[in-house]
Amino acid sequence: MHTESPPPAAAAGFGRPFAAARFRRPAAALAALLLLAPVGLAHPDARGAALLVAAVAALTAVAALLPWRGGRVTLGPAAVAAAGLSLLLDLCYPGPYRLPAFWLPFEWLALLGLLFRAVRRLPDRWAGPVSALVGLAAVLLPLRFALRTPQGAVAGPVIAVLLSLLPTLGVAGAGLYLRVLDARRERAVARARREQRLEVARGLHDFVAHEITGIVLEAQAGQLPGQEPEETGALLRRLEEAGLRALDSMDEMVGALRDDRSAVGTTRPLGLAELPDLVARFGTTGGPHATLDLTPGTVGLLPAEAQATAYAVVLEALTNVRRHAPGTTGVAVRVAPGPRDSVEVTVSDTGGPSRSRVPLLRRRPGSGGTGLAGLTARAAAHGGTLDAGPQAPSGWRVVCTLPGR
Structure with a gap:
């Protein structure tokens, strides 16, 4: 449930997406360490708040970078958890207002990456609500800093939200565009496979059934009494020729079923x-x-x-x-x-x-x-x-x- 579907190239057997997935786990671990490391440089009185902000940013980065190919936790729940923690921290942040400014760009970029993956990869049932929650977290993230500034003016938070909204919409649109392309490509592959199956069925019906019908008729005619040796020899030769033609047609059909690229174009141009x-x-x-x-x-x-x-x-x-x-x-x-x-x-x-x-x-x-x-x-x-x-x-x-x- 909520699993991230592989791209069509991976489904077709190409190895590049899986090769790239091997580097996601080390990259996620490195990003988490780099985001947690500056906590030690914070003032002792603000270290707890710094750890809280850094932990949410690190978890969001890990959720955005991990492949989520399977397992107990998948992309959908991970995105919901990261967005929910980010929104909760926006409401309940207890520390100094300047402290989140260091981790805010990294968490915002991680939320945008998570939004892109959710829009493009989640199943249709969950893509809308999960992407909306992640997008909301990305748009409202600047308020964690803007609402706590001493001036308290309204223009600052509004500008911050607008500046975050435009990139968020752009990322969501890019993910949706690629999702449409993926769906169109999958439909094209399914249509090509269906046409191939229909072509195989037509070949079996048109050629193989025709030759086998002739073979059966010849065999039944050969059972009639009074056959001369010359007639029997001619009958056997016709049976052999019809059987070879049926085998050739079967070879072409089996090659098409196996999707053997060397067999493409070998169908007889009749x-x-x-x-x-x-x-x-x-x-x-x-x-x-x-x-x-x-x-x-x-x-x-x-x-x-x-x-x-x-x-x-x-x-x-x-x-x-x-x-x-x-x-x-x-x-x-x-x-x-x-x-x-x-x-x-x-x-x-x-x-x-x-x-x-x-x-x-x-x-x-x-x-x-x-x-x-x-x-x-x-x-x-x-x-x-x-x-x-x-x-x-x-x-x-x-x-x-x-x-x-």
């Missing part, structure tokens, strides 16, 4: 230019005959990210044909310019026996069913649309429209 290989491979790995009609010049109409979405739409549609309509007689893929500089991607099949009548690709109940929904969201993110449904007289049709450059 787009409209890779559709001929995808469609040709579909017909040779257990799928029905597929044709591709790619209008010349269409590849350059879409940006790279939109091309990746178009490729994923075709891949998902072909995978769904394997899963849900293995008895279809043909699949047609068409990519052509659409209205208003858009590109229209269409995947349609001729239909056939449903999966309930063909015992291929036996799957666990409740699996799948999220591919088209995710692709619809991806198309909408690019300003496009995706529609899927039955077509006349039979079959299924997927149409994705994406805006051009």
Whole structure:
């Protein structure tokens, strides 16, 4: 509770904040000794008051310098204790009025440092009240000297408070600004991690599931009686190729999950230019005959990210044909310019026996069913649309429209 949160650089694994924290404890001890040492030079009659003022200044300096990474006492209670003792001493100081003048600048600087750390590091629930208390102690600290001057004029204390208020507000504003930057950076890191997880999920769904679907279909086809040795050999080669492609995709996904910087940028740049290989491979790995009609010049109409979405739409549609309509007689893929500089991607099949009548690709109940929904969201993110449904007289049709450059 009230712990000081580490900066984002420390959370990311950099060692400089922790290296600096090692010097905080010696610095706090040295500051306390230097503030307590002048007590011996005070007049014997005022030594008790001097010790009291020096002790509060030393405790405030220690609270401002210690790292407070954990333990029973954390930054929040330490700041409250230091500010409370300072305010209490302002009200109840018993000694000569000139005596606090020596320790006052050091205690004031320590309170400003404590205010900066409280504003920037304390949790949201406690940052406001604790920072307000520390700021109040810093603003009112000059009154410990100004209210006890023999003249008793009002102008002196007012000027002292105003002179202390401006730096206090500046320190609080700097801490708040850095706190906002830290929060913005943390949100950016969380957003990047979420996007990375979504990219991994899309890769697993788009590539690995597609290859494994083909492997399962090939394996089930290999169980049919009457297989010739040549057919068996070709089947095994296709299984090997599909398995290697699935392993490559898994390696890319695992590298992204590990946040391996050497794996950044290794994801395959798949787009409209890779559709001929995808469609040709579909017909040779257990799928029905597929044709591709790619209008010349269409590849350059879409940006790279939109091309990746178009490729994923075709891949998902072909995978769904394997899963849900293995008895279809043909699949047609068409990519052509659409209205208003858009590109229209269409995947349609001729239909056939449903999966309930063909015992291929036996799957666990409740699996799948999220591919088209995710692709619809991806198309909408690019300003496009995706529609899927039955077509006349039979079959299924997927149409994705994406805006051009």
